[in-house]
Amino acid sequence: MTDSPSASSLIIGGAASSPRAPLPTLPPLALYIHIPWCVRKCPYCDFNSHTASPVLPEQEYVDALLADLDQDLHAVYGRELTSIFFGGGTPSLFSAEALGRLLQGVEQRIRFADDIEITLEANPGTFEQEKFVAYRKLGINRLSIGIQSFQQEKLEALGRIHNGDEAVRAAGMARQAGFDNFNLDLMHGLPDQSLDDALSDLRQAIALKPTHISWYQLTLEPNTVFWNQPPVLPEDDTLWDIQEAGQALLAEHGYAQYEVSAYAQAGRPARHNLNYWSFGDFIGIGAGAHGKLSHPDGRIVRTWKTRLPKDYLNPAKSFQAGEKSLSNDEMPFEFLMNALRLTAGVESRLYPERTGLSLDTLAEGRREAEQSGLLQVEPSRLAATERGQLFLNDLLQQFLN
Known part of the structure; x- marks a missing residue:
């Protein structure tokens, strides 16, 4: 899960003096669950992940996750979950029994949408056919498999625990386990990687x-x-x-780019990702998890949880490490930093609906961004041009005083 950078020092033109209206409707609600353990910490990874001990504290951690969720329930009463995402770390280190008890506990507390998307991150080195069949039976209906590369030299450089053959088998096992919707996570720009190396990885993933x-x-x-x-x-x-070359290859095979680094077949973008980038709401539970919740009175609050697993599991310590209500000054930047990552952007009406602020608070920056060729000239949408997507930081600067 990508944490949004703080915008506490940024002042957006006109926003500070604009009144914030109560939100007409609350955005869709998702749940992010962080499982912080990995078999081994990768040398490039800056996520909150920790090397697992031989025996994971599954029972204690599930108990803590549900207790953590209980403390957030007052803010989401009467709402339903449209997606759940198990991130990490390596969530597939947990047994199906533990994840089943957790999902049952979540559903007892918050209603699931009929078509809820439930994603589990998994690494090829943790794949066991029986375990993944059991995951699918729990209602987990989407996998995100961390491949990174299929080439042994590159995998060793990245500190991965699997080899290329295991990566290929993992995709086949996912399908055999009943997952007809799954993501492959792939990196490029790897140590000593050539164009041919990168395209070879991509062709293997597409296959x-x-x-x-x-x-x-x-x-x-x-x-x-x-x-x-x-x-x-x-x-x-x-x-x-x-x-x-990679983007052309993906497009040729029917993978449309819908976000800076996300490509999907028709009708298959990740619902959890779309909600995040369109400034939807999400509860974050687990060690180091972040959340963002809107309130009918117009308040939008970001939260973050205790980072170290040992502290998160300590009954004497609070699950929540901090919270921050977004000010009017911060709101435009927070919204645009997310929405403009989507290649199609968002409908302009979403800005007042999700922030409680008038579109007028964007007017000056919008004109400058359009004139500089970074923002599309389209009143009904907020969307970067192709050039704007390449220079997203420059585009966002247009909205700063």
Whole structure:
């Protein structure tokens, strides 16, 4: 799950003096559940993940997750869940029994939509056919499989625990277990990667016929092994060639880009992702999980939970580490930073519906962004141009004083 950066120091033109109206309707509601353990911490990973002990505290952690959820229920009374996403870490380290008890507990507390999407992140090194059949029987109906590469040299450089054959088998096992909707997670711009290497990985992923492919460039993040001991990455010209050729290949095979790094077959975008990028609501439970909830009076509150698993499991400590109500100054940036990641953007009406602010608060920045060719000239939509998608930070700067 991607955490939104803080916009606390940003002042958006005109927003501070604009009154915020009560929200006419509350946005769709999702649930993010963080499972923080992995078999091994990857050197590029800056997510809240921790090397698992031989025996995971499944029972205690599920108890904590449900108690954590109980403390958020007052803010979502009467609403229903449209999606659930198990992220990590490696959620597939947990047994079907543990996840089943958790899902049953969640459904007892919040009504599930009839067509709810429930996604579980999984890594090929944790695939067992029997376990994934059991996951499917629980109602989990979508998998996100962390492949990253099919090439042994690249997998070793990334610190992955699986090999290319296991990655291929994982996709087949997912389908055999009854998952007709699954994502493959793939990186490019890997250490010493050539254009041919990157396209070979992408062709292999496409051959496995997933409904969704997350294809994104490796970046070096602070507080990671790669940040302190950077590998040799491809030059900018190679990265650009990979990006252009890869996007063309995905489009050729029917994978439409709907977000910066997300490509899906027709009708198969991730509902959880769409809700997140269109400024929908989500409860976040688990160690380090973030949430965002709208209230009828117009307040929009971001929350974050205690980060370290040992503290999260400590009854003497609070699940919630902090919360922040978004101010009028912050709201436009928060909304646009999410919505403009979608290649089609969002309908303009969504801005007042989701923020309680008038579209007039965007007027000056919108004109400048349109004139600079970064924002589409389309009154009914807020959407970046192709150039704006490449220079998203520059586009967002147009809305700052």
